[in-house]
Amino acid sequence: MPQQLSRSEPGSTKTREAFPVRARAPGKIILSGEHFVVLGAPAVAMAIDFYSEVEARPNDKSGVRIGVDVPLRFLAKSDRASRVIDSKSFLEPLRIAAEATLDRIDRPTQGVDLNVDCEIPIAAGLGSSASTTVAIISAVSKSLGGIYGGTIRFKRPSSVRPVKIQxxxxxxxxxxxxxxxxxxxxxxxxxxxxxxxxxxxxxxxxxxxxxxxxxxxxxxxxxxxxxxxxxxxxxxxxxxxxxxxxxxxxxxxxxxxxxxxxxxxxxxxxxxxxxxxxxxxxxxxxxxxxxxxxxxxxxxxxxxxxxxxxxx
Known part of the structure; x- marks a missing residue:
């Protein structure tokens, strides 16, 4: 039986049950812009059919537990890749994203188990960290998110415009x-x-x-x-x-x-x-x-x- 997450609906005193949620978010390629975005130029990015998937399963304990599954073909590239996957530097941002989302929905003490399955090559410029983070946010809350499909024009600090192409x-x-x-x-x-x-x-x-x-x-x-x-x-x-x-x-x-x-x-x-x-x-x-x-x-x-x- 799924654990309960007592979350108030807007304008209501009722609560709803929180079932496990699986979220998927795409990776990306950058068609133009890259480093020049930091200096104020626009960039053009396209979402691609490589994905991070996250299952969020609420539990009756406090804290966030994360399991990570990355295909071996991406781990076999170098010894350094294996260290990245196993290191705190990879997992810590994911934990922070989950805890920040729980804070946002006013359930900071709610426990959640996360299972991360990422098919996007790690540290390869394809947005694996951003994709996984957004999948976590979406899976935990099913109401937040920030990865677009299709193609976008992006300019700092926060100008995001979808691009319609035939x-x-x-x-x-x-x-x-x-x-x-x-x-x-x-x-x-x-x-x-x-x-x-x-x-x-x-x-x-x-x-x-x-x-x-x-x-x-x-x-x-x-x-x-x-x-x-x-x-x-x-x-x-x-x-x-x-x-x-x-x-x-x-x-x-x-x-x-x-x-x-x-x-x-x-x-x-x-x-x-x-x-x-x-x-x-x-x-x-x-x-x-x-x-x-x-x-x-x-x-x-x-x-x-x-x-x-x-x-x-």
Whole structure:
């Protein structure tokens, strides 16, 4: 029998029973923007069909207990990946998210067991932490959330605008197997922006133009233009020092194999590239090329729904 969570309904003194809830939230790729968001430029991001799933099961004890299940293919990339999964640095934000949600719904002493199942590569620039956090929030409360489906334009501090597109690009993701720390990379870019103000002023202006062009290409369905702009974005990220030799090698290999364009996605320093393909036959050829070059390719599609939570 499910445990009770005595939660008042708005305008009522009645309480309702809290059953276990399973929530799912997508990962993401960044089509343009990346580090320049921190400096005020817009970014264009797309949700993809890699997911984090969380089951929240209320119990009669105080505190949050978390179980984590991550596919072995993502743990086998490096020894460091295993340490990340097992470390407090990975689990602590998840616990904080759950406890903050319990506080928000006025049940700070309610106990909850969380089972996290993440198929998104960890520390690869695909939003695994954000996806898992939002799935936890949604599963615990079934009323909060912050991961959109589809495609969005984002600009600091909190401007989020969904982008309507008719037909999304045919995409191929490729993981380098090299993991990174977003915080360190963002910090290095912010520091460099202060010591190289003239260069970064030009970089920021170009980043804004690229994001505007990406939005236009998505709306008009001009995939060749989208690919060219994504490649320009990669060159810009190279110039600010956040790429990696393997990322550059895979981007070059993808384009030589027929990709309309390719770029790193996320913070850089490792992680993944994303390539725009002209058709499914071309995508298969590019995937074979990237695999030969030491990458792990994935055929991805847009996620249109965002976070979803259902009673189990």
């Amino acid at each position: 037909n999304g690009p045919l995409l191929l993701l490729c993981d380098t197997g090299i993991h990174h720390e977003t915080k360190t990379l963002v910090g290095s870019v912010v520091k460099k922006s202060k010591t190289e103000k003239g260069h970064f002023r030009d970089h920021l202006a170009q980043a804004r133009e690229i994001s505007r062009g990406v939005l236009k290409a998505l709306k008009t369905g001009d995939m060749e233009d989208l690919g060219s702009l994504m490649s320009l974005n990669h060159e810009l990220l190279q110039r600010i020092g956040v790429s990696h030799p393997k990322l550059d090698r895979l981007v070059t290999a993808a384009k030589r194999a027929g990709a309309l364009g390719a770029k790193l996605t996320g913070a850089g320093g490792g992680g993944c590239i994303v390539a725009v393909c002209s058709n499914t036959k071309s995508r298969e050829k590019i995937a074979r090329t990237l695999r030969r070059d030491g990458g792990t390719p994935y055929r991805i599609s847009r996620d249109l729904h965002g976070v979803d939570a259902q009673f189990t």
